[in-house]
Amino acid sequence: MxxxxxxxxxxxxxxxxxxxxxxxxxxxxxxxxxxxxxxxxxxxxxxxxxxxxxxxxxxxxxxxxxxxxxxxxxxxxxxxxxxxxxxxxxxxxxxxxxxxxxxxRRWDADFLTVRALLAGGELGELMHFESHYDRYRPKVQDRWREQAGPGSVIWYDLGSHLVDQALQLFGTPDSICGDLAIQREGGAAVDYFHVVLRYGKMRAILHGSNLVAADPPRFILHGTAGSFVKHGMDTQEPALRRGELPGSPGWGIDPRYGTLTTATESRVVETIPGDYRAFYEAVSRGENPVPAEQALQVIEVLSKATAG
Known part of the structure; x- marks a missing residue:
């Protein structure tokens, strides 16, 4: 093609x-x-x-x-x-x-690992799901993503990843509560979001900020049988920034494992390798890896949270 x-x-x-x-x-x-x-x-x-x-x-x-x-x-x-x-x-x-x-980011290593962990049932009934996209960028940069305008805010740019992952795991939420803010001095676009998706008793929290200097968790999950915590972002985008080729040795491997804690044990969970090539490999086969109808559901959640 x-x-x-x-x-x-x-x-x-x-x-x-x-x-x-x-x-x-x-x-x-x-x-x-x-x-x-x-x-x-x-x-x-x-x-x-x-x-x-x-x-x-x-x-x-x-x-x-x-x-x-x-x-x-x-x-x-x-x-x-x-x-x-x-x-x-x-x-x-x-x-x-x-x-x-x-x-x-459906093909992030950490997300694939979380998906497999939930499918395996080791956490019991999930009650709390937390997904973070935090970073430390205290100075506002002169680029379109940080200027006032439709779709330029962090909630649309980065939050769209977290919303899509949550919808893949849990489907359409019962309700949405969004808290968006401009926190940095001189900021013109939203640079903080804390959004709660309600699914019966379970809460899915999507959080992002440009003012997190510490090493934040990427995922926090609590269930009736245990908890799982994972730090560190997927390694593929940093590898691409360094000019590494997709599929090169070590591609998609995340060396920062998460920890599963239950009443009887605490152990690391090896991260399943990720691979963004899977998207375009599906396209090359004539398959649609992310149908537009699914992406539209993401926009619906982004819009509802923005509206409050």
Whole structure:
């Protein structure tokens, strides 16, 4: 399948391009900036367009790509409004085209480990699930992600990962309670979120901040039979930042294991290796790894939490 990549900033250059080049069956033939997209849409040899641009541009570019008869992959978040997502889903269905969203953190090592642990039942009935995306960036940077505007806030940019993972594990919540704030001096966009998803007795807490200097937990789970705590983020994005190739020795291995504690023991749980290539490998086989309908559910949760 011949692929064009629109957007060659951090995500396009560091994440999408190396992954696309690493997967057999996908041929990255064109890279374009936003002011060059007409060349992509007019190119009859391009079959798939990957959109890796600022969040507020996703709808327009995807709509134009689908209208030009191209299959489309959009970096997360899918769109910045629910209505935009619905329109793209309808257009893709009308044209008989593939539409997928790059929720790559379904293939994080720690998330795969948590999913397997829950499936194994060692925690008993889960009562408390906590998922963090914390980092220490006290100074506001001059980039679109930290400027006021649709979809530019940390809740949409990073929270979308945590929401998608929670929906994969637990489905649609009974209710949502969101607390969003701008905490850094000079900030113009939300840089803190604490969102509670209610599932009967169980609570799923999604938390993110740019003012966490300590080593925060990535996952905290408490059940009727035990607890699991895992520190450290997945290693794949840092590896890509260093220029390491997907699939190179040690790819996707997370050396920071989590700890499972029960009434009778405490032991480390080896982390299952992650692999972001799985997304594009599915695309190369003609499968949709993240259907747009699932990504739309993420936007619904993001919107509800933002509304309070």
């Amino acid at each position: 011949r692929v064009a990549l629109i957007g060659y900033g951090f995500a396009g250059k560091t994440i999408h391009a190396p992954l696309l080049r690493s997967v057999a069956g996908l041929d990255l033939v064109q890279i374009a900036h936003r002011n060059q997209v007409e060349d992509v849409f007019a190119n009859p040899t391009v079959e798939l367009v990957v959109i890796s641009t600022p969040n507020a541009t996703h709808f327009d570019l995807a709509h134009r790509a689908l209208s030009a008869g191209k299959h489309v992959v959009i970096d997360k978040p899918f769109t910045v409004t629910v209505e935009e997502g619905r329109q793209l889903i309808a257009l893709a269905a009308e044209r008989g085209l593939f539409l997928s969203v790059f929720h790559s």
